[in-house]
Amino acid sequence: MAEVTLLQTRGLTRRFGGLTAVDRVDFTLMQGEIRAIIGPNGAGKSTFVGLLSGRIAPDAGTVLFDGQDITRLPAHRRVRLGIAYTFQITNIYPAMTVRENLAVAAQSRLAHEAEIAAAAQEAAIAVGLEDRLPDRAGALSYGHQRLLEVAMGLALHPKLLILDEPTQGLSDDEIDNFLTVVRRVAQTATVLLIEHNMDVVMALATAITVLDRGRILAEGPPEAIARDPAVQDAYLGRAT
Template sequence: MAAVIPLIQTRALTRQFGGLKAVDNVDFNLESGKIHAIIGPNGAGKTTFVSLLSGRLLPDSGTILFDGQDITTMPAHKRVQVGIAYTFQITSVFANLSVYDNVALPVQRRLLQRGRVDPGALHQSVFEVLDRVGMADHAHSKAGSLSYGHQRLLEVAMGLALQPRLLILDEPTQGLSDGEIDTFIELVREIARDATVLLIEHNMQVVMALADRITVMNNGKILAEGTPSEIRANAAVQEAYLGGGDV
C-alpha cells in the first residue's frame, strides 16, 4: 500500500530573529482532512511557524512541502493559489468596505484564476460564503461597523471564499463571547468537511472540542504531539504550558 503524503510537511524548519530561534529545527506533518491544533505558551513560536507555512515569512533553513510540492521559497500569493488560506491573529478586514465587498474580493481573485469573472457567479459565490458563516444579513453593512466577533467571522468568510485546501486560523476565538465561541466551533466542524484546518488557539475548551490532533510548541520546538486525550495526560505539557495544572 502506498504511503499517504501529508498535506503539509516540514523538515528541520528554522527561523531566527537576532539570537532567538523562534522556530527551531521543527519536523511537522499535517494530515489531510483533519482539524489540527497548535498550542503552547506565549512566545512558543506558534504564529511564526504558521507564518512560515503561509509564506508571510521565509525560513532561514529547512523545507516545507505542500501535498508533496516544495513551497519553501514560494511567495504568499502563490501559496494562496495552491490552496493555503491564513486568517490573522488580528482582524484584517477592509473596514471601509461592505461585508459583501470584503468577500467579493477573494471570490473575484479565485474566479480570475479560472478565466473570466461572471457577475452572476460572483454574486452567488459571495452569498454562499456569507450564508455559511451566518452573515448574509450583514452583507450591506460596513465591515468597520461590525462587532469584533462578526469581524472575525468575516475574516473566516474571506478565507473560505478562496475555497482553500488548508485553512489556517490564528487565535480565531480571541475576543469572542461564549455564545460566539459555540457558533464558531460548529462552523469549524462544518468547514472541516471540505478543508483541512490548522488552528492556533489558547482556549483549551475549544481545542479539546475540535482537534483531531494537537501539537504543543515550547521555545520554538515541538514539545509533544498526539490526540487530545494523550496531550491532556502528558506531564511535560502540563508543566510547560500550565505550570503543572490540568490541560
C-alpha cells in the first residue's frame, strides 16, 4: 500500500522577539506513523506542535493537513478536521467525572446524547479507564489523569493525536501501560509525540525528528538517530 502524507509544513517559522523558536521547518508526517520529536531544552519542540495544532500562529510558512491548507485556521477548526492535542500538563476538568470529561470532548463533534455516551465509553475502554467512568477526575492518580487526557483526545476521533511530554511524572508501571495504550491508539490514528524519555521514544517511535535551535537536525528510524553523531553532540553538548 502506498504511503499517504497526512501533514506537511513548508518554511514554518515562529519568532518571539529576537528569538527564532521555529526556523523555516520543512516537515512531513505520513499517515499511520508514530513519530517522536526530540531535542534539547529550548529546541522549539512545543512551539512547533503549537503551530501544528493552531494554538500558536506562524510568522511565515504553511501547514497542510490531509491535503488542506490549515495555516490560518484556529485550533478549534483544526480539531474538527481531526487534530487532537494533549498538553504537557494535564488539562482535565477535575470537578467532573471521567465520563463527563469524555462527554465534553465528544460533544465537539457529536450532537446526540446516545452517540456522545458511546464515544465516551469507547475512549475510556481504549485507555483502560472504563471502570473509572463514574469517578471524579480530580481524585484520579496523576497517571490516570494523563490517560484521561489521552482518552479525551481519542473521543474526538482524531486522524492525528499530538502528545506533549505524555510520560512526564509517570511511574515505570504507568509508563508501561502508556506504551500499550499508544500502540493501541496507533491502529486507528497517526501519533506525534514530544518526549524526553528516550526509552519511551525508542520503544514506540517508527521515526524520529530531532529539533535543535528551531531547525531539523536529523530525521530517520530510531536506530539511525541513535547512531547519528550530530544528534549525540546536540544532547551531550547541552542539557536535555
